[in-house]
Amino acid sequence: MKTEDFKYIKATSLEEVFALQAKYGENAQILAGGQSLIPMINLRMTSPATLIDISGLQDLKGITHQRSPGRVAIGALTTHAQILNSKTVTEHVPLLAQAVPHVAHLAIRNSGTIGGSLALADPAAEYPCVALALNAQVVLKRKGGERRVSAEEFFQGLYKTAIEPGEVLTAVEFLEAAQNQRTFFTELARRKGDYALVGVAINLTLQGSVISSARLAFMALEDRPVLAKQAMKSLVGQSFNSTTPRLSANVSDALRKDISPWGDLQVTGETKSHLAGVILGRALFEMAAQNV
Ligand SMILES: Cc1cc2nc3c(=O)[nH]c(=O)nc-3n(C[C@H](O)[C@H](O)[C@H](O)COP(=O)(O)OP(=O)(O)OC[C@H]3O[C@@H](n4cnc5c(N)ncnc54)[C@H](O)[C@@H]3O)c2cc1C
Structure with missing residues (x-):
């Protein structure tokens, strides 16, 4: 499909970008790497009248x-x-x-x-x-x-x-990551490089071998990345030595309360909910194994 016509301006300074945004208003869109915006324009999911290219800044x-x-x-x-x-x-x-x-x-x-x-x-x-x-x-x-x-x-x-x-x-x-911080990222996708069915970013702080704080962010479940706040609480005070990739019952129950996944073209919301628990359990297990 061909794009609709648009005006293209390559900005040479941030001040120029601000001036162009003021001039063209909501009909203008910023172009950076173009790896999402150009396909979206080609598919006519968006049709900006003006593209302000900031890639030279x-x-x-x-x-x-x-x-x-x-x-x-x-x-x-x-x-x-x-x-x-x-x-x-x-x-x-x-x-x-x-x-x-x-x-x-x-x-x-x-x-x-x-x-x-x-x-x-x-x-x-x-x-x-x-x-x-x-x-x-x-x-x-x-x-x-x-x-x-x-x-x-x-x-x-x-x-x-x-x-x-x-x-x-x-x-x-x-x-900057602290000495006692442990992090892990994993996701499930049908093919490497594809957008994920579900993914999790884990950020733990340890006191000795005990988890003293936890942040768990999940992707591809809802309309934005979500913090699993109850599961985070349930991890605090636990020992950082998962001996099995299966999530403990209390973390698993807490996680189910935290997330309300949407289904998509590939899997249902219920399957995503299950997969979120699976990847979190595996990730915690792997983190503990890497720590020894
Ligand atoms: C086949 C394919 C597979 C991909 N797989 C993945 C993947 O697995 N994971 C993933 O995360 N991404 C994936 N992407 C998307 C890719 O990472 C894009 O590079 C990224 O999402 C957008 O960055 P961009 O610089 O190309 O932004 P652009 O496409 O130029 O812009 C994207 C949007 O952000 C706005 N914008 C850009 N920069 C700014 C700024 N500085 N200030 C304000 N607004 C701005 C634009 O106006 C536009 O609305 C994939 C893309 C393709 C084509």
């Missing part, structure tokens, strides 16, 4: 590590491939490093960006799930100002975020 590219407080900031235009190959991410944001090999395929990873993925807010995408598990801060800039929004508040529904008209997502910030 150097200030929005790159990964920086700051000490005290330990933090990693990733520019919105950093590609999946750059994240995959980043030693800083591997060392300081291991959960993101564990998730990125599941994002799409090589060709898409060379152009697709973390900012584009977060802004799109696909409920089956990996970065939103990881951002929620780590409660990352999303940096949004507008003409004359900026704000930080926590991942918990950023994802507001199906392809819906806290980004206001006139704002650009410029970066995402993660706290």
Whole structure:
């Protein structure tokens, strides 16, 4: 299918982007890596009159590590491939490093960006799930100002975020992983690189061998990534040494209360609910095995 006609403008600065957004209003859309937006335009799922290409903005590219407080900031235009190959991410944001090999395929990873993925807010995408598990801060800039929004508040529904008209997502910030933190990402997909049927990002803090805090974010279940708050509570105080990949009854019951999965073209909501428990049990088992 051919696209409808649109105006294309390649921006050379963030100030120019703000001016173009003000000029063209809601008929304009930002183009980053184009790996989601271009297929959507081709399929006529969206028809922006103007595309503002931000891919040339150097200030929005790159990964920086700051000490005290330990933090990693990733520019919105950093590609999946750059994240995959980043030693800083591997060392300081291991959960993101564990998730990125599941994002799409090589060709898409060379152009697709973390900012584009977060802004799109696909409920089956990996970065939103990881951002929620780590409660990352999303940096949004507008003409004359900026704000930080926590991942918990950023994802507001199906392809819906806290980004206001006139704002650009410029970066995402993660706290540096602590010594006593353990993370894990896993997902089930029919084929590697496909969008997942279900996925989970796990972020545990340990005191000795006991779990002192837990964040569990699931993807591909509802209209946005979800925190399994009751299951998180049920893990606190438990020993970090799962001896079986089967989830304990209390965590399993808590998880069922936390999630209300939608069915999709591949599986029912009930199957997704079952699979969520299966992958969480396997993940905790694997984490304990890796820790010894
Ligand atoms: C075959 C295929 C398989 C894929 N598989 C996966 C997968 O398994 N997991 C996964 O997570 N993704 C997958 N993707 C999507 C891919 O990761 C995209 O790169 C990503 O979702 C969007 O990033 P982008 O830079 O290409 O954004 P674009 O496509 O350019 O933009 C996406 C949306 O975000 C907005 N936007 C982009 N950047 C900003 C910004 N800085 N500020 C404000 N708004 C912005 C755009 O206006 C648009 O609405 C797949 C894509 C394809 C084609």
